[in-house]
Amino acid sequence: MPAIIEPPPGPQEPLPPLWKRLAWFVGLAVAASGATLIVAYGLRALLK
Amino acid sequence: MDFDALLLSRLQFAFTIAFHIIFPSFTIGLASYLAVLEGLWLTTRNEAFKTLYLFWIKIFALSFGMGVVSGVVMSYQLGTNWSVFSAVASPVIGPLFAYEVLTAFFLEASFLGVMLFGWKKVGPGLHFAATTLVAVGTVISAFWIIAANSWMQYPEGFTTLADGTLRATDFWQVVFTRTFPERLTHMLLAAYLTTALEVGGASAWRLLRNAADPESRIALRMAIGMFAIVAPLQLFVGDLSGKEVMEVQPAKLAAIEAFWETRTEQPFHVAAWPDRAIEGNRWELSIPRLGSWITAGDAQAEVKGLKDFPPEDRPPVAIVFWAFRVMVGLGVAMIGLGAWGVWLIWRSGGPERHPLYLRAAILMSPMGFVAVIAGWIVAEVGRQPWVITGVLRTRDAVSPIGAGEVSASLLAFMVVYAIVFSVGVLYILRLIAEGPRPVPAQDTEPPLKPRPPGYALGAAPDDPEGGPR
Numbered sequence: 001m002p003a004i005i006e007p008p009p010g011p012q013e014p015l016p017p018l019w020k021r022l023a024w025f026v027g028l029a030v031a032a033s034g035a036t037l038i039v040a041y042g043l044r045a046l047l048k
Numbered sequence: 049m050d051f052d053a054l055l056l057s058r059l060q061f062a063f064t065i066a067f068h069i070i071f072p073s074f075t076i077g078l079a080s081y082l083a084v085l086e087g088l089w090l091t092t093r094n095e096a097f098k099t100l101y102l103f104w105i106k107i108f109a110l111s112f113g114m115g116v117v118s119g120v121v122m123s124y125q126l127g128t129n130w131s132v133f134s135a136v137a138s139p140v141i142g143p144l145f146a147y148e149v150l151t152a153f154f155l156e157a158s159f160l161g162v163m164l165f166g167w168k169k170v171g172p173g174l175h176f177a178a179t180t181l182v183a184v185g186t187v188i189s190a191f192w193i194i195a196a197n198s199w200m201q202y203p204e205g206f207t208t209l210a211d212g213t214l215r216a217t218d219f220w221q222v223v224f225t226r227t228f229p230e231r232l233t234h235m236l237l238a239a240y241l242t243t244a245l246e247v248g249g250a251s252a253w254r255l256l257r258n259a260a261d262p263e264s265r266i267a268l269r270m271a272i273g274m275f276a277i278v279a280p281l282q283l284f285v286g287d288l289s290g291k292e293v294m295e296v297q298p299a300k301l302a303a304i305e306a307f308w309e310t311r312t313e314q315p316f317h318v319a320a321w322p323d324r325a326i327e328g329n330r331w332e333l334s335i336p337r338l339g340s341w342i343t344a345g346d347a348q349a350e351v352k353g354l355k356d357f358p359p360e361d362r363p364p365v366a367i368v369f370w371a372f373r374v375m376v377g378l379g380v381a382m383i384g385l386g387a388w389g390v391w392l393i394w395r396s397g398g399p400e401r402h403p404l405y406l407r408a409a410i411l412m413s414p415m416g417f418v419a420v421i422a423g424w425i426v427a428e429v430g431r432q433p434w435v436i437t438g439v440l441r442t443r444d445a446v447s448p449i450g451a452g453e454v455s456a457s458l459l460a461f462m463v464v465y466a467i468v469f470s471v472g473v474l475y476i477l478r479l480i481a482e483g484p485r486p487v488p489a490q491d492t493e494p495p496l497k498p499r500p501p502g503y504a505l506g507a508a509p510d511d512p513e514g515g516p517r
Contacts, residue, residue, distance in 0.1 A: 005105055006167045008098060008175070015171045024169035025162055025178070032161030033154055040149075043120070 052451035054443055057129040060458045062428075064121050066421050067465055071115030073420045076190055076236065077243025078108045079156075079183035082163075084270075086176050095486065096263045103263075103484030104247070107476055109164060112156070114472045121461070129454065133435055133445035140206050140216045141196045144223065148192035155185035187236065194235050198228040200436050201427070202296045214439070226296060230289040231427075237282045238423060241382060242416030244274035248385075249413020250480040252399075252406035259400045263484045268389075268399060268409070275386030283379055287342075293430075294343050297437060298352045299361060300430035303368040305339055306332070307353040314339035314351045319373070322365040327355060363432040371425035378419040385412055 009015060016024075082101055089097035123145065126134050134142075162170060162178035170178070205221025206214045216222050248271030251264040258264075294301045301307075306322040306329055307314055316338035321330040337347040344351055354362050385408060392399040399405045431437055435445040 005102065005109070005164050006169070007102055008167045008172060013168075016169070021169065021171045021174055024166055025174045028161045028166045028169070029158040029178075033158045035161075036154060036157040 053449055053454050054446045056451055056454035056458055057446050057449075058442065060129060060454060060461060061122075061125055063458065064118065064125065064461060064465075065424070067469060068115065068118035068122055069420055069424055070417050071111050071118060072186070072189070073235075073239045073242045073417065074246065075108060075111050075115055076186040076239035077241070078104060078111065078246075079179075079186045080240065081243055081247065082108060083176075083179045083183040086179050090172055090176055096266050099263050099484045099486050100267055103479075105163065107479055109160070110472060110476055110479075112160065114469065116153075117468075118465075128457070129447050129449070130435075130445050131447040133440065136213050136440055136445070137200075137436060140203075140214045140222055141199055143216075143219075144192050144196040144199070148189055148196075152185045152189035152192060155188065156182050159185070190235055190239070191232060194232045195223045195225075195228055197427070198225045198231050199223075201225075201231075201431055202227050203436050203439055208439075227289070227292045230285060230292055233285050234282070234289050234423075237278055237285060238416070238420050240274060241278050241282060242420055244271045244278065245382070245409075245413050245416040246480075247271045248275070248409045249411075250483070252409035252413075253481065254483045255400045256403060256406050256410075261483070265398070265400050267484075269393060271409075272386060272389030272393065272399065275382055276390045277386075279379060279382040279386050283383065286376070286379070290343065291345070294351070297431070299354065299357045300363055300368070301343060302352055302354045302357075303363045303365045303430055304372045304426060305343060305351075306365055306369045307339065307351060308355055309353040310350065310356050311353065312340060312348055312350045313337045314343070314349075314353075316342055317369075320369065322369050324359075324362070324365055361433065363430050368426055368430045371422040371429070375419050375422040375426060378415045378422070381412065381415065382419075385409065 015021065082104060085097045085101040085104070088094065089101060159178040159181040162175065163182055166178070167175045199222055202225050204225050205216055205218035207217050208214055247267050251268035251271065254261050254264040255268060290301065290304070293304070303322075305314070306317050306320045308322075308328050313336065315332075315334035315336050317329065318333045318335065320332035320334075322328075323330050340349045340351055341347040343349075354365065388405060388408070389399050392402055392405055396402070399409075433441050433443070435442045
């Protein structure tokens with residue numbers, strides 16, 4: 001089973017191109033923010 | 049509203065915040081520690097730093113999750129149990145909590161995803177940026193929460209409207225109140241010390257079993273460095289904070305020191321049994337004149353005693369007095385642990401060869417949490433009978449609810465917290481006991497490709513050093 005928490009790439013492992021790394025960086029950040037937003041607004045909706 | 053509901057609401061808030069404060073005080077320090085570990089790995093390529101990072105990030109993720117869950121409860125309670133406080137004060141401090149969510153929590157939540165799931169995807173540089181942003185987020189979070197609490201300790205920059213509610217007249221004065229800089233610094237240093245004690249204790253635990261464990265040796269030395277530098281600095285900042293308290297909350301300071309009479313040459317009570325019923329200490333062990341010197345910087349200085357304040361404006365004394373001594377006593381023990389550790393590194397080949405030191409580090413590992421909780425008791429019980437000093441009394445801030453309702457919710461909290469947090473804390477302790485393990489090669493390298501049928505070297509053994517695959 002792969003590790004849930006992703007370890008760093010190995011020393012010989014080639015990195016993806018910069019545009020792809022930046023896209024993952026922004027994508028993961030936005031997805032995490034989105035998940036937080038959904039939980040936050042969901043909780044607020046429960047109060048109404 | 050009856051007294052029982054007030055007392056139960058206070059107990060419920062104290063119970064939930066005592067649980068909650070454990071996690072942020074750990075994650076604030078741990079996030080910075082992770083950023084330091086990753087930065088050191090990037091600059092030195094020493095695999096021990098990477099192994100330590102991958103070990104502590106699991107504990108960080110768990111603690112962060114439990115901190116968020118227990119923190120949500122706090123904000124809900126402001127509405128359910130302290131609705132009058134919310135109605136009166138939210139126009140002033142509501143935005144501070146909102147900014148905490150918008151600037152800090154979202155920053156942490158966003159980049160925690162990159163931290164946990166994106167190392168290979170974003171590469172080492174961007175991953176380090178994510179770790180650093182999460183660490184910055186935890187500090188920003190502490191900034192807003194301490195700003196709100198400092199305003200409650202010493203409110204400034206507001207006005208009271210005819211209906212009794214408050215409005216901010218100067219937003220930045222609300223944020224940067226007089227006691228805020230020292231209190232924020234004190235809290236952040238407390239968080240760093242708490243984390244260093246955990247890291248040091250966990251490393252000592254493993255070194256007792258294997259004194260040659262390279263990761264634990266490095267981690268223990270890093271923790272000792274933190275004790276040696278941050279613990280004395282904390283004593284200095286705490287003293288500055290105490291001197292501010294004497295200026296702006298003299299009744300709290302009198303309770304901290306169990307001073308009843310206003311006088312010059314106040315003694316320092318090492319131990320005492322303060323009793324509000326007799327307006328004095330039933331017994332005390334004191335050092336003459338030291339109290340004035342510690343609190344005012346001059347052994348001849350006049351320092352106010354509790355009798356200068358009407359009985360209804362005095363905080364509980366014994367709990368504040370003893371909580372302060374627990375906090376300071378543990379702080380002094382942390383300084384001692386740091387000095388002892390530096391001595392062992394400098395003169396006797398390293399602390400890992402000294403089981404007595406390792407046992408002391410293990411014993412001290414939960415004491416950061418105890419000191420943080422004791423410090424919060426000093427701050428919050430010392431502010432009583434006010435919820436906002438001089439503006440709103442705690443008894444007037446509670447919701448119009450009955451004791452039965454609060455009893456039920458308090459009982460529910462106790463049961464749920466006992467189950468959820470026991471499981472969480474036990475799991476963290478199990479992870480700590482297992483210790484950091486170097487990442488196996490198969491986790492850091494791409495999976496081997498299957499050999500095609502008829503491949504010429506099909507019978508050759510696998511060679512991880514670059515031979516046929």
